[in-house]
Structure formats: C-alpha cells, structure tokens
Amino acid sequence: MFIEPHLGKYHRDKNLRTTGWIEVICGSMFSGKTEELIRRLNRANIARQKVEIFKPAIDTRYHDIDVVSHNSNSIPSTPISTPQEIFLWTSNCEVVGIDEAQFFDDSLVEVCVTLANTGKRVIIAGLDMDFQGRPFGSMPALMAVAEFVTKVHAICAVCGSVASYSFRLNASQERVLLGETDSYEARCRRCYNEGMLEQERKRKL
Numbered sequence: 001m002f003i004e005p006h007l008g009k010y011h012r013d014k015n016l017r018t019t020g021w022i023e024v025i026c027g028s029m030f031s032g033k034t035e036e037l038i039r040r041l042n043r044a045n046i047a048r049q050k051v052e053i054f055k056p057a058i059d060t061r062y063h064d065i066d067v068v069s070h071n072s073n074s075i076p077s078t079p080i081s082t083p084q085e086i087f088l089w090t091s092n093c094e095v096v097g098i099d100e101a102q103f104f105d106d107s108l109v110e111v112c113v114t115l116a117n118t119g120k121r122v123i124i125a126g127l128d129m130d131f132q133g134r135p136f137g138s139m140p141a142l143m144a145v146a147e148f149v150t151k152v153h154a155i156c157a158v159c160g161s162v163a164s165y166s167f168r169l170n171a172s173q174e175r176v177l178l179g180e181t182d183s184y185e186a187r188c189r190r191c192y193n194e195g196m197l198e199q200e201r202k203r204k205l
C-alpha cells in the first residue's frame, strides 16, 4: 500500500515549502488504478489540501465529468482535451490528479514536470500497455520522470492468476477503443498469449 511521503504543505521545523513530486499508478484494465487514484485524492482532501482532478474529454464511458472506477467509486473531475489546459485550473491547488493518462499526447510529460517543479504533488493513473502489449502513449516517459511508480494488478478472467494484460475481445485493431467488460478482459501473460495466437489463427482462415 502506497503511503504518502508527507502531506503537510510546510516542513514542521522550518517555514520552507515542501517539494513537489510525481506519482504514477499503472497496470492493465480492471487492476484498480482508478480506485487507487481516488483513494489517494480522498486522503489529500481529508488533509485539507486543494485538489484538482482531470480526465481526457474523450473518456465518457461511465460519466461525462466524474472519474468513475469499475466498482462505481467516483470523484468529480474536469474533462480536458489537451494537457496544457491543466495550467488553467491549477494555479492555487496543491495536488493534481490525472486519470486515463495514456490518452494524452507526449506534452503531458512536460506539463507534469512543470507542475511538480512548482511544488505540486501530481498523481497520474493510466494503462501501461495497450491491447497489443505495447507501451501506451506517454506512460513510459511519465514512469521515468516519476518519484514513485506503483504497478497494480487485476485477476485473469480466464484462469484466476495475477493479470497484467488487457485482452481485447473483438477484432478491432484501432489503438483507441473505449470499452469495458464488453470489449476487454484482464489476462495473465499465458492466457493473453494464448488468446492472441487464437485471434491470429482466426484472422488467417
């Protein structure tokens, strides 16, 4: 379980502001990324910190505005189209949360670094791999610049092992395809590879 290095805005003994930092929560679909993001943001709220939360405007699966987990936890957010919009909302806040980070372009990295350099705690949740098992968008670069990286895991929908892959259940080859259990399953490495081979066999018929 991730424990915050500190939540206070000022060092106890000196009147110095604490530094900013970046946290990344990554994993497959259904691994609990959004739950963990909401948990950390709720704790920051309890510590009376000013929190702003963002998600890509394209992600309207469960709700236009709220960030919502697969088990229906939710927190209000601001839907944005570009990472730069984050600056318009964060001049006074101390903690910035970003969900579905894989959908933003590479400029998200620079935006997060700037936010952290100006003393903010930045918490990013996103898919580390797409349905083909390739690193997704700016997630690898965000992991590289983060102070803290947490990889969470789902349960394999086929065999019940620990799952790190998001297996797409239909034939679409588009990288971005919003969906839930209708279109994706969490799978372990073995069941993911078996499923990919099976799909390839069917394509060749």
Ligand SMILES: Nc1ncnc2c1ncn2[C@@H]1O[C@H](COP(=O)(O)OP(=O)(O)O)[C@@H](O)[C@H]1O
Pocket: 027, 028, 029, 030, 031, 032, 033, 034, 035, 036, 068, 069, 070, 071, 153, 154, 155, 156, 157, 186
């Ligand atoms: N295969 C699965 N493995 C683990 N949790 C699952 C699975 N399928 C559904 N869930 C549900 O999804 C919840 C996690 O949802 P969420 O935080 O939105 O995940 P993520 O953001 O990583 O997709 C779990 O607490 C559980 O209730």
Ligand SMILES: Cc1cn([C@H]2C[C@H](O)[C@@H](COP(=O)(O)O)O2)c(=O)[nH]c1=O
Pocket: 028, 029, 030, 033, 034, 061, 126, 127, 129, 130, 131, 132, 166, 175, 176, 177, 178, 179, 180
């Ligand atoms: C693997 C994969 C996923 N997506 C989409 C499907 C969902 O709408 C989101 C992931 O949501 P979650 O909170 O992590 O469950 O991403 C996609 O567009 N492309 C992919 O390869």
Ligand SMILES: [Zn+2]
Pocket: 156, 157, 158, 159, 160, 161, 187, 188, 189, 190, 191, 192
């Ligand atoms: Zn499995």
